[in-house]
Amino acid sequence: xxxxxxxxxxVDDDPAINAILTxxxxxxxxxxxxxxxxxxxxxxxxMNKFAIALLDxxxxxxxxxxxxGFNLLNWIRNNQSHCHIIVLTGQTDTAxxxxxxxxxxxxxxxxxxxxxIKSIQRAxxxxxxxxxxxxxxxxxxxLQTELGDGVKHIRNQAEEQIIRQLLQDYDFNxxxxxxxxxxxxxxxxxxxxxxxxxxxxxHDDT
Amino acid sequence: MMTLEPNPSWFFLxxxxxxxxxxxxxxxxxxxxxxxxAISGLYKLNKDEQQDVLSFINQAWLYLARSGLVGFSAHxxxxxxxxxxxxxxxxxxxxxxxxxxxxxxxxxxxxxxxxLKGEKHYFTELLKNTFLQLLDHNIQTKxxxxxxxxxxxxxxxxxxxxxxxxxxxxxQLLEGQVAKTHSPMQTERLIASLKRSLPSIxxxxxxxxxxxATQAPVTQxxxxxxxxxxxxxxxxxxxxxxxxxxxxxxxxxxxxxxYNIIANFRDHNAxxxxxxxxxxxxxxxxxxxxxxxxxxxxxxxLKSHAIRLFEPFWTDSxxxxxxxxYMARQTLKQQGGDxxxxxxxxxxxxxxxxxxxxxxxxxxxxxxLDLSSTTSPSITPASVSADA
Numbered sequence: 001x002x003x004x005x006x007x008x009x010x011v012d013d014d015p016a017i018n019a020i021l022t023x024x025x026x027x028x029x030x031x032x033x034x035x036x037x038x039x040x041x042x043x044x045x046x047m048n049k050f051a052i053a054l055l056d057x058x059x060x061x062x063x064x065x066x067x068x069g070f071n072l073l074n075w076i077r078n079n080q081s082h083c084h085i086i087v088l089t090g091q092t093d094t095a096x097x098x099x100x101x102x103x104x105x106x107x108x109x110x111x112x113x114x115x116x117i118k119s120i121q122r123a124x125x126x127x128x129x130x131x132x133x134x135x136x137x138x139x140x141x142x143l144q145t146e147l148g149d150g151v152k153h154i155r156n157q158a159e160e161q162i163i164r165q166l167l168q169d170y171d172f173n174x175x176x177x178x179x180x181x182x183x184x185x186x187x188x189x190x191x192x193x194x195x196x197x198x199x200x201x202x203h204d205d206t
Numbered sequence: 207m208m209t210l211e212p213n214p215s216w217f218f219l220x221x222x223x224x225x226x227x228x229x230x231x232x233x234x235x236x237x238x239x240x241x242x243x244a245i246s247g248l249y250k251l252n253k254d255e256q257q258d259v260l261s262f263i264n265q266a267w268l269y270l271a272r273s274g275l276v277g278f279s280a281h282x283x284x285x286x287x288x289x290x291x292x293x294x295x296x297x298x299x300x301x302x303x304x305x306x307x308x309x310x311x312x313x314x315x316x317x318x319x320x321x322l323k324g325e326k327h328y329f330t331e332l333l334k335n336t337f338l339q340l341l342d343h344n345i346q347t348k349x350x351x352x353x354x355x356x357x358x359x360x361x362x363x364x365x366x367x368x369x370x371x372x373x374x375x376x377x378q379l380l381e382g383q384v385a386k387t388h389s390p391m392q393t394e395r396l397i398a399s400l401k402r403s404l405p406s407i408x409x410x411x412x413x414x415x416x417x418x419a420t421q422a423p424v425t426q427x428x429x430x431x432x433x434x435x436x437x438x439x440x441x442x443x444x445x446x447x448x449x450x451x452x453x454x455x456x457x458x459x460x461x462x463x464x465y466n467i468i469a470n471f472r473d474h475n476a477x478x479x480x481x482x483x484x485x486x487x488x489x490x491x492x493x494x495x496x497x498x499x500x501x502x503x504x505x506x507x508l509k510s511h512a513i514r515l516f517e518p519f520w521t522d523s524x525x526x527x528x529x530x531x532y533m534a535r536q537t538l539k540q541q542g543g544d545x546x547x548x549x550x551x552x553x554x555x556x557x558x559x560x561x562x563x564x565x566x567x568x569x570x571x572x573x574x575l576d577l578s579s580t581t582s583p584s585i586t587p588a589s590v591s592a593d594a
Contacts, residue, residue: 014372014410015442016403020379023399027386036442039476061473062523064361064368090371110375113382 004049004082005128008120010034011041011072012056012088013063021054021088024113025120038072045076046200050083051127052120057089057098066091070101077102079200081165082130084123088116102142139165160195163188172199234325241329244272245336257344259310260284266337267293270316273333274326277317285309303338307345308352314338358529369414376407406440413462427454430485430494437465438481443472449485451492453562455541460560463537466530467496467545467556474523475500475554487562494558502552509549516545534558 008030012018015036022032033048035041038059044050053076057069066089073085087098090109098106104126105119130140141161145154163177170176174192178185191197247269255261263280270278270293277294286309297317305312316334380400387393431450438445453460471481479499486493500508507522514520516535521528535545542561549555 014376015406015440016376016410017372017379019399019403020376020383023383023395024379027392039478058368061476063473064365090368090375109371110378113379 004051004080005131006124007031007033007048007050007052009041009044009048009050009053009083011038011053011059013037013059014056017056021116024116025054028117028120030120038068041072042075045079045083050080052104052123053083053085054116054120055085055087055089055103057087057091057094066094066097069094070097073098073101073103078164079168081161081168082127084127086119086123100144102144134169141165159191160197163191163195164197167192167197167199237325237329240272241333244269244333247272248333248336248340252340252344257347259312259341259344259348262341262344263291263312270333270337274318274322274330275316275334276319279315279317281313281315283309283311301334303334305338305342305345307342308349310345310348312341312345314341366414369410373407373410373414376403405436406442409437409440409465412458413465425455426457427452428457428460430492433457433461434464434468434483434485434494437461438468438483441468441472443468444478444480445483446480447483447485449487451485451487451562453492453560455560459537460541463534463545464494464558466534467558470530470556471496471498471554475504477501490562492560492562494560496556496558498554499552500554505549505551505554508547508554512547512549515547 006029008025010018010021010025010032012021012034013036018034018036022034025032030052033044033050035044041053045053055069055073055076057066057073058064059068059072062068069087069089069091073087076083076085084104085102086105086107087094087103088107088109088111089098092108095106095108104123107116107119133140139162141158143154143157143161145157162181166177166180167174170180174185174188178188181188248266251265251269252262255265260282263282267278275294277292277296277300279290279292279296281290282288294317297319299318299321301316301318303314303316305314314337316330318330322330383396387396429450429452431447434447438447468481468483475498477499482495482497484493484495484497486495508515511522516531517528531545538545538558538560543559546557546559547555548557
């Protein structure tokens with residue numbers, strides 16, 4: 001896997017938009033990988049690390065509804081939690097759901113090039129600072145919970161996220177994750193089982 | 207013990223009773239025959255008027271009058287416009303029924319000469335109920351038609367908006383890029399990018415134009431291999447194209463029909479397997495076979511829905527209008543051809559059939575060429591393959 005810094009994944013089923021976005025971002029000095037479908041996007045996510053993903057919500061087979069885009073957004077969040085996802089879409093009334101699922105920014109088509117670049121720069125800044133924090137041993141978590149569910153539920157969510165993040169960061173090296181958290185390997189295996197965490201293989205198309 | 211002696215007056219009485227029973231029987235038989243004819247008449251009228259609510263009400267009196275009714279009126283609120291129909295005469299004995307559905311409201315009033323009793327009451331009620339049930343059914347049909355059309359239009363509008371937004375977005379971003387291009391290297395990169403992206407933009411714009419405008423057909427000679435290649439390339443799906451044939455027809459219409467078939471494979475069969483398109487020709491019949499590997503669940507689904515695949519507005523996808531295959535088949539049929547789904551276990555197969563007409567002939571054909579005949583394909587050597 002390559003380092004994520006300056007790596008951007010552009011997901012748009014429209015080849016023309018995809019190509020022009022790639023051109024714009026490459027001009028800004030980013031390394032761009034483009035995907036025209038969900039399958040392609042998942043394949044790239046499993047093969048490379050990305051700092052930012054620029055994601056269109058309307059993707060085949062249902063390019064006129066946002067569901068496929070939401071599913072992919074959620075999937076990327078689960079598989080590359082450090083990746084900042086910017087939604088760039090022509091779908092209306094989708095901002096709430098996109099932000100709820102963890103989108104970093106929400107851009108509505110049609111939008112100026114300058115606004116896209118600003119958003120990308122902001123996301124890159126956040127990515128870089130997050131990486132610095134990680135190097136300093138600090139991990140930022142994003143929790144979304146119903147307060148009525150109680151503290152235990154929030155604790156479990158935090159636990160799941162931190163384990164998930166570390167497993168991704170250390171390429172599912174349980175020994176390293178255990179060392180980092182000061183736990184025994186058995187504890188990590190227990191948590192993997194508890195939260196049903198699985199390593200995604202690059203041939204997985206689901 | 208008392209014994210009954212035969213008496214001539216008894217014989218007369220029994221004969222009288224028998225006669226009365228016979229007369230009642232004849233009367234009831236006549237009445238039920240009349241009722242049956244009136245009910246059949248209502249059904250036939252409804253069918254002839256294609257379940258149109260207003261026409262049905264306007265002509266139903268002819269049949270309603272055959273029961274004990276002497277008058278009928280209907281006060282109709284039809285999408286905000288009111289109208290009253292009156293037939294026969296109005297009396298002090300009436301029965302009012304209300305029918306309501308969405309923006310349609312109908313108040314029916316049935317008049318009788320007096321308060322009906324016995325068999326007259328039952329026969330009249332039966333006819334009234336049949337009439338009201340047919341009317342209610344027609345109202346529901348009308349509402350469903352409107353609902354389906356509205357849904358279809360909303361979807362079409364949404365799809366067009368989506369296409370337009372992408373077009374505007376592309377132009378907006380391109381404008382910025384063109385303004386910034388100064389060095390030859392930048393120009394070269396921009397042109398390389400445009401070469402890749404313009405075919406799909408052109409295709410999108412053409413689709414929008416075809417959707418929004420009715421154009422006069424332009425008949426021209428078309429090389430099918432080239433047309434299919436042009437249609438498939440911008441979709442960025444792996445495909446293989448073998449064989450070739452020439453046809454003289456409206457290229458925009460044929461292109462739209464073939465695009466719908468190919469796009470259907472892209473949108474509804476998530477696979478990395480290439481789409482195999484084979485063109486073959488025997489005499490005047492051209493066949494284009496579209497074939498792609500698919501998992502057994504998908505092929506089973508298609509088999510079970512085979513009868514509905516070409517039904518307008520039927521779709522199992524929230525993003526589709528359910529018109530692609532229907533319109534593709536209609537277009538091909540207009541050109542004397544057809545589109546068939548061929549069930550298979552591990553492949554999805556559609557076959558487009560076209561008539562190869564001489565340039566002097568018109569492209570519309572009601573011809574009697576047997577399109578159902580199966581012939582061995584004679585594939586020409588031309589072959590194109592692409593794995594995008």
